[in-house]
Amino acid sequence: MNDGLDRFRAHLYYDERLGFWLDTSRIRWTEGFLDALEPRLQAAYEAMATLERGAVANPDEGRMVGHYWLRAPELAPDPAIRDAITSTLGRVLSFAEDVHAARIRPERASRFRNVLLIGIGGSALGPEFVSAALTSPADRMRVWFFDNTDPDGFDRTLDAIGDALPETLTVVISKSGGTKETRNGMLEAEAAYARLGLDFAKHAVVVTGEGSELDKHAVARGFLDRFPMWDWVGGRTSELSAVGLLPAALQGLDVADMLRGARAMDEVTRSRVTRKNPAAQLAAAWLSATGGAGKKDMVLLPYKDRLELFSRYAQQLVMESLGKRLDRNGREVWQGISVYGNKGSTDQHAYVQQLRDGVDNFFVTFIEVLLDRAPQRGDLDVEPGVTSGDYLSGFLQGTRRALDERGRDTITITLEALDAASLGALLALYERAVGIYAELVGINAYHQPGVEAGKKAAQAVIDLELRVLAALRAKVGTALSLAEVTAAAGSDEPETVFWILRHLSANPRRGVLRVRGQGAEAEAGSPLDWMWMVAAAK
Numbered sequence: 001m002n003d004g005l006d007r008f009r010a011h012l013y014y015d016e017r018l019g020f021w022l023d024t025s026r027i028r029w030t031e032g033f034l035d036a037l038e039p040r041l042q043a044a045y046e047a048m049a050t051l052e053r054g055a056v057a058n059p060d061e062g063r064m065v066g067h068y069w070l071r072a073p074e075l076a077p078d079p080a081i082r083d084a085i086t087s088t089l090g091r092v093l094s095f096a097e098d099v100h101a102a103r104i105r106p107e108r109a110s111r112f113r114n115v116l117l118i119g120i121g122g123s124a125l126g127p128e129f130v131s132a133a134l135t136s137p138a139d140r141m142r143v144w145f146f147d148n149t150d151p152d153g154f155d156r157t158l159d160a161i162g163d164a165l166p167e168t169l170t171v172v173i174s175k176s177g178g179t180k181e182t183r184n185g186m187l188e189a190e191a192a193y194a195r196l197g198l199d200f201a202k203h204a205v206v207v208t209g210e211g212s213e214l215d216k217h218a219v220a221r222g223f224l225d226r227f228p229m230w231d232w233v234g235g236r237t238s239e240l241s242a243v244g245l246l247p248a249a250l251q252g253l254d255v256a257d258m259l260r261g262a263r264a265m266d267e268v269t270r271s272r273v274t275r276k277n278p279a280a281q282l283a284a285a286w287l288s289a290t291g292g293a294g295k296k297d298m299v300l301l302p303y304k305d306r307l308e309l310f311s312r313y314a315q316q317l318v319m320e321s322l323g324k325r326l327d328r329n330g331r332e333v334w335q336g337i338s339v340y341g342n343k344g345s346t347d348q349h350a351y352v353q354q355l356r357d358g359v360d361n362f363f364v365t366f367i368e369v370l371l372d373r374a375p376q377r378g379d380l381d382v383e384p385g386v387t388s389g390d391y392l393s394g395f396l397q398g399t400r401r402a403l404d405e406r407g408r409d410t411i412t413i414t415l416e417a418l419d420a421a422s423l424g425a426l427l428a429l430y431e432r433a434v435g436i437y438a439e440l441v442g443i444n445a446y447h448q449p450g451v452e453a454g455k456k457a458a459q460a461v462i463d464l465e466l467r468v469l470a471a472l473r474a475k476v477g478t479a480l481s482l483a484e485v486t487a488a489a490g491s492d493e494p495e496t497v498f499w500i501l502r503h504l505s506a507n508p509r510r511g512v513l514r515v516r517g518q519g520a521e522a523e524a525g526s527p528l529d530w531m532w533m534v535a536a537a538k
């Protein structure tokens with residue numbers, strides 16, 4: 001397999017302007033794979049160009065897919081969109097400046113020093129990744145996150161913010177403006193400000209679709225400001241809209257450079273010459289490794305602490321885009337690529353053992369950053385003539401070699417340095433690679449019909465929970481069996497009712513108790529034989 005330098009030379013892409021390398025030489029392309037793929041790649045380039053010209057690329061939702069315009073507004077098909085992008089960027093930057101200069105200030109403190117970002121999925125993963133990747137002592141504000149509906153998670157973050165809550169600006173982000181986790185996070189934050197006698201609205205801004213529930217709430221409550229999220233930007237590709245730019249600008253990151261890097265990557269990945277197009281090469285490598293049918297998982301291993309969250313970010317981008325039951329012709333295809341990862345060399349001491357010696361169901365993407373640390377930090381020899389960074393690079397190379405020896409596919413992305421521009425370029429690379437891959441396998445990357453099922457089922461659970469509580473409260477002091485509660489709640493799903501009762505009884509506030517039943521059956525039986533009651537009316 002390793003036929004030496006020629007193969008490396010043939011499959012090493014380098015772009016000097018971007019300070020970017022892509023090495024696909026350790027993908028086991030069969031001879032002629034890329035040549036055979038070329039007609040499909042050409043079709044994919046055409047499809048991407050059509051999408052960028054403003055075609056309705058998401059027919060289910062009847063919307064255009066315009067995240068590429070965010071860094072090249074002049075390409076947007078409609079002047080109103082161009083203006084919206086430019087004016088929103090201007091508003092984001094001036095809002096951040098006003099916050100930094102304390103022209104926009106909190107109710108009781110002299111200035112905002114922290115940001116609490118509330119969002120989930122595409123409305124949090126990009127901001128979290130970018131915030132961690134680019135943080136430095138020069139940050140203007142510290143950014144915290146609520147990205148779930150875990151009560152203990154809320155408490156933990158609020159405890160960490162501690163006395164600084166009065167100087168914390170909350171940024172609530174939701175494209176739809178109706179996501180329950182985000183709504184809950186907002187209500188929890190609002191309650192925390194209220195406990196200090198503070199008006200939440202004087203500490204809050206939103207990024208959301210115009211006219212959404214959240215947007216209306218922000219207007220009604222008089223939030224500090226509102227920033228738009230457009231229907232032509234998908235959540236998982238929204239990092240370079242106000243969703244990502246606002247928190248990044250508040251943190252003090254170089255938003256213009258991030259856009260510049262993404263724009264430069266877009267320019268090269270628009271090429272219809274495959275050997276000059278790194279996104280196409282990446283997509284083709286995925287296709288080769290996975291058989292175009294998700295047969296292998298994508299393991300992302302950046303050898304850089306700052307990129308630790310990349311795998312979480314890419315997980316949504318790849319899996320929500322590619323994980324599809326139907327292809328564009330309505331045929332059942334069960335497509336997708338599973339993504340996981342963390343960072344090297346840390347994971348060499350965790351799961352690389354299996355990658356080398358275990359089941360061969362993955363391909364690895366290494367990400368290397370050549371500049372080990374900011375030059376002004378100096379450097380330390382940990383052994384004569386050897387630095388910690390030399391070890392980091394050595395471990396990456398060693399693992400790449402060890403996997404290659406076992407016939408495991410690897411890709412390596414190398415960035416000259418990690419900064420706002422190269423991060424923007426990395427995001428743009430993956431956005432484009434996902435788009436091209438979807439075209440190659442004939443699926444729509446821009447909708448997510450599958451996630452709705454879980455949301456609907458969750459709402460049904462909440463509705464049933466209210467009926468369960470009502471049933472128990474109608475018989476205060478009486479122990480009821482699972483069957484009795486289920487019937488009284490008008491349900492035919494005892495298993496769901498059991499889950500609800502078990503959870504309610506673990507959280508005393510609702511007053512639901514698990515009580516011993518009578519007789520040997522309940523004593524010896526399964527938890528499904530437990531009895532339940534509310535002891536006293538509230």
Ligand SMILES: O=P(O)(O)OC[C@H]1O[C@](O)(CO)[C@@H](O)[C@@H]1O
Binds near residue numbers: 121123173179235
């Ligand atoms: O920004 P929103 O509308 O709150 O949605 C958050 C996330 O939820 C999803 O719709 C999936 O449930 C993602 O596509 C999206 O990024």
